[in-house]
Amino acid sequence: MSLRQVTTEIERTLRRYPGIARARVLRDTDGKLVAQVLPWGTHSVTADTGVLAELAVMNMAETRFLHDEIFVDEVYLRGGIVLRENAVVFDVGANIGMYSLFIEARCPSARVYAFEPIPEVFAKLQENIGERGLTTRSFEYGLSDREQEVSFYYYPDISIMSCRHDYTNWDNEVELIKLYVANERQSGPPGRAEHLAEVEALAGKDFEFVERRCRLRPMSAVIDEVGVRAIDLIKIDAQRAEHDVLRGIEDRHWPLIQQISMEVHDEAASPTEGRVKQVTELLVEKGFRVSVEVEEMLRGTGRYAVYAIRPGYDRDPRPVVAAAGTSHAVEPGLVADWLSDRLRPDLVPDRIVVVDALPEPLPES
Known part of the structure; x- marks a missing residue:
């Protein structure tokens, strides 16, 4: 094997x-193999365009947004939500799989079931799962209150805005982009001017959409099919269809669900107005403790984070593997041991170094 094939x-x-998140292997001056690794979950990941370039993406600006929302701001791991060893996680509205990557990074023993109805986006999800070797099980349909096939508007330039055609509110989406940029410029981290300019430019585009017929299924039908006995966490980001997803859970399955972390649309003067109250009342009725937050970078957009935890889940004997603000450092020794189980001895690097950024590769000689 050539050096490039080895690395x-x-x-x-x-x-x-x-x-x-990313790795670079090279030989030092003594001829030793050195692996430089960049961990997930820092703003340096967003700045290092190579990280996101290695993913199958729809649009780089929205991919940076997804990374920061999920890995840096940990929006789905707030409100007391935790990930326990061997957790079962349902990812409803999986998009390209960023949340699946997050679960793999923070709770590698978890079993993830990811749902994405739009074919083009689902294909990217499949690529990212396959490239990273994730154990995530993916399903090319969405979840709703009943079995049905409906029309979706898929926006190739900004796939996270895609939704059921009857739930579209494009004026609100444009306002969301503008408010997000304004909030991030005022209180976000430094060094992101180029990214925010790219996002802001999206608001001025005349977006083209492609209509797709997509399958939707009730969650209870899926629970029966996959045979899970408990669900530790359901993450929902379904573009105004979040209440439909909850209504697809039959009474007999609610006791299986321990935590829910979801985005809820509650947009003034729209069909979603009052949705937070509606969702909260349903979850309280089903026995959950519920809290509601507004993500700082989405303040004023009509998006709310709703967290529901079943009382008594804190007594689950399995150890907590991940909670907000408690990411574990990547340890070189543990990485070396892990590689030893997967590579020939001569391919295991002599040294592993954790870095804040990676150099670009040298051109082939």
């Missing part, structure tokens, strides 16, 4: 290690 194989394997 490529090691780098591809390292990207499958929970917590590693």
